[in-house]
Amino acid sequence: MRAVTNPDKNRLELVDLPEPEPAAGEVLIDVVAAGVNRADLAQVAGVYPPPSGASPLPGLEVSGYRRDTGEPVVALLAGGGYAEVVAVPEVQVLPAPPSLPLAEAAGLIEVAATVVSNLVIEAGLDAGTGGAEPQTVLIHGGTGGIGTFAIQFAHALGARVLTTVGSDEAVDTVRSLGADLAWNRRTADVPRAVREAGGADIILDIVGGPALNDNVGMLREFGRLVIIATLGGESGLLNAGALMRKRGRIIGTTVRSRASWDKQRILERTRELVWPMLEEGRIRIPIHARVPLAEAARAHRVLLDGGHLGKVILDVADAAGA
Incomplete structure (x- = not known):
């Protein structure tokens, strides 16, 4: 699979890596898009390492398809989102809100769960x-x-x-x-x-x-x-x-380092409150830019430069029609 690594401080590199092996209780997601967050920038700068046992790749939120069911989903990660495939605890996966294009939904779950x-x-x-x-x-x-x-x-x-x-x-x-x-x-x-x-x-x-x-x-x-x-x-x-x-x-508070059961509690409340708001049009996800996975460094510069409105999305797979 293609993935973005962080071999040196403040440097990103597109490489080929083996697909992750799901542990007990985890599912594989074929990623359509990944959200870019300031936590990713901090990790790449060497000041916000991933929790023990998490993927060393940056990326805290993705949208895509569950490999076992084909269902469109969004997922909250402790790391690893800048890749074509992620393994994530099933309790950290939610059905994608039908009111959002799947690629744009990649920018939803981290901010929604945080808020x-x-x-x-x-x-x-x-x-x-x-x-x-x-x-x-x-x-x-x-x-x-x-x-x-x-x-x-x-x-x-x-x-x-x-x-x-x-x-x-x-x-x-x-x-x-x-x-x-x-x-x-x-x-x-x-x-x-x-x-x-x-x-x-x-x-x-x-x-x-x-x-x-x-x-x-x-x-x-x-x-x-x-x-x-x-x-x-x-x-x-x-x-x-x-x-x-x-x-x-x-x-x-932080969300990233919480246990899966705690994230599950947050995600259940998030779905209960936020999904109806999205469906009713009371909330939208402003997308400032969509950037190819290979240009993740450019996506990071957008956040570093400031002045953007809303989310920056990495297009990981061909999301035509998503």
Whole structure:
């Protein structure tokens, strides 16, 4: 099979490898497309190694066909997605949503599972009938794969959505996705603007340590700060007194290293909540670019350069009509 390896730091190479052998409880998937995520870039840079026992190849999400049944599916991986065939625990595989072309569905499951696990399961965003007052969610990085999905998802659940973006042009874009308020983080005093807007019950953060105090300052009473990435660095100062006075919580999570049973729990909730939203047209997956597998390095550059809207997809197989 063709696959993309990472022989040296920050280098990708297309090679021929043997197909993986499925372990007990795993199934083989013939891959149509793979989603590209910032975690892949971190792995290639040598700062985010795969969990023990996972494939050393990059790639955390794919769409394709189960070899045993022929069913179109999406799968959440701990690694190995940049390849024509993957072996994955069966509990980490879901039927592909019929409302999406199969190739585009490759960009769904990692962001959907991340957002559902963090906003609903961890932070308690109301996914039921709702309370008397909608919760306010602040999403940093509104134009990325996580951000574009999280805005639509939180809006679909009835939340008031605030977000930050990297340009004035992007403000209108995220407003069209469902953001109630948006600010260019390069020109606006975001902490002040969010406080003036009433603060946030939940903050979904990708910056990490350097943003700790600003994020705590933007929380409402009993607010939850959920850190899912550390693009700005892992360390920072925290005003513990401010956090205590707000009776706030800081939650740090990852999806990749969780046990299969835990991923299964997340995926079941994801399918329950997200598939109907896709079917009803309340959520779409913006695709910034589709790039051939052989040009995976170019796909990574798109994310490194920034300014993209939504997901970048690697076309692994001939997806004509998918």
